[in-house]
Amino acid sequence: MESTIKKEKLDKYFGLTTRALAKAKKATIKSKIKEAKEIIEMVSNYLSDAKYFQEKGNYVDAFAALNYAHGWLDSGVRLDIFNVKDDKLFTIK
Numbered sequence: 001m002e003s004t005i006k007k008e009k010l011d012k013y014f015g016l017t018t019r020a021l022a023k024a025k026k027a028t029i030k031s032k033i034k035e036a037k038e039i040i041e042m043v044s045n046y047l048s049d050a051k052y053f054q055e056k057g058n059y060v061d062a063f064a065a066l067n068y069a070h071g072w073l074d075s076g077v078r079l080d081i082f083n084v085k086d087d088k089l090f091t092i093k
Contacts, residue, residue, distance in 0.1 A: 005059040010050075013066045017047060020073050020089040024082040032081040039076045043069045 021043050028036040046069035053062035074091040076082045084090050 027082045
């Protein structure tokens with residue numbers, strides 16, 4: 001079992017979360033715009049935190065922030081705030 005987080009893993013998850021965020025922004029359900037804005041703001045903040053931690057060499061906290069960011073996106077999908085069908089980027093029903 002891997003006990004460290006390498007740059008390659010961070011790069012992979014930065015890419016996944018960034019792509020998922022872009023897709024979610026385009027798939028907001030019209031009646032849920034307020035909720036979507038809140039989620040998008042949280043995801044953006046966690047992505048920013050992840051970049052900060054990565055730049056400081058703190059890959060563990062960077063990876064944790066990425067997971068929180070993606071969790072927010074997945075919750076938006078599950079709560080029908082974003083209408084996406086991509087099961088590679090999201091946990092869908």
